[in-house]
Amino acid sequence: MTNPTAAMLVIGDEILSGRTQDSNTHYLAGELTRHGIRLMEARVVADDRAAIVEALNALRARWDHVFTSGGIGPTHDDITADAVAAAFGAPIGIREDARALLAAHYDRSGLDFNAARQRMARIPEGAALIENPISTAPGFTLGNVHVLAGVPDIFRAMVASVLPQLTGGPPLLSQNLRVDRGEGEVAAAFGALAADFPDLSMGSYPFIRAGAHGTNLVIRGTDPARVEQAMARLVALFG
């Protein structure tokens, strides 16, 4: 059994200008790994319709799932829903169940459910809503594309809403050995070990702490017995 694949598409000028550091990709990566879905690539594009459509169409054709983050709020720069509709050639308009959710929310809050806020009920035809327990305005799934909010707390809540509905593969296991040697000293033996286990992925991550070089050696795979076997060899070499 193999693992389903996914891509992340972060949408927002604020990430590319350096105003905001994206943390959603890192969060999603960890959650997907735990769920047995392999994150294969991530992209960041501007609040630009053509750029969003092009990236979406490239990613949704190639991977089992695409998650997007950002651009589903009430302001003029929130163009993700329309761009997703355009990518799929789907009509888009105010959707009644989404409008009703939002109307009830603003009614409870005593806030005006104005035209800008009603824009957040614009959902492409054929989509399923994704629950937003924090601020109500829903995300949605259309085909294999899951459209989530950019605000990290809401992004995380929406990941929690959608992930249990997706079929995962076997868990992606990872083991780490930290050695007090530079990468250059462990490279030859570690590379030979990696060559002996072509079914596993092995990575080497150097660090400098208090002036001393060290390396984290990581072994990843889905077969627990193979990961253990490789880890035993690694510990014998450098433990």
Add this chain to the structure above:
Amino acid sequence: MTNPTAAMLVIGDEILSGRTQDSNTHYLAGELTRHGIRLMEARVVADDRAAIVEALNALRARWDHVFTSGGIGPTHDDITADAVAAAFGAPIGIREDARALLAAHYDRSGLDFNAARQRMARIPEGAALIENPISTAPGFTLGNVHVLAGVPDIFRAMVASVLPQLTGGPPLLSQNLRVDRGEGEVAAAFGALAADFPDLSMGSYPFIRAGAHGTNLVIRGTDPARVEQAMARLVALFG
């Protein structure tokens, strides 16, 4: 005068598995913005030669500059230099000046300049070296592609080495107004203001602090007079 454009390509399984949060893109975004270069897109790909080559060729054809991060160390999973050479169809081998730099470094450190460490002198033909003041192993520029280390301290030092050599455009200015209202309340007037200034980029970033909704309204552009003019209108609306 327009601004040169750039893309970032982050290379590394550890980012996609959720082990490591990429911080290099955010750092580069800020530095490029200050230097008057527009970061147009960013991608993360795995330590996979075909994925690196494909992303590199897409990005270098489209943007003025491409910066890569990661995969230039001594271990078997460090394949960036070879992938860049493949993308350009350039030969690659041990380069004498890079080898000499590394040999002197390991001689001073009393460490063995072994075959794995010599791999870090593999540089595609026609490239210019990028200085690494922290751990010596150089990055390189080939065509419009700047190949930098993934370790954040070294990435930053290499950005400082290469950026002064690149022609920037007019500085990308940004002004921020924080308002204690939700996005939905400011959306209509802010959208109308954005429509009046099509030469500027305006973005709206909601936050929740201590249970209260607020919004940061950001105006970006290169013409100081226009940014000031729009900011004055914004302050009159919501200040």
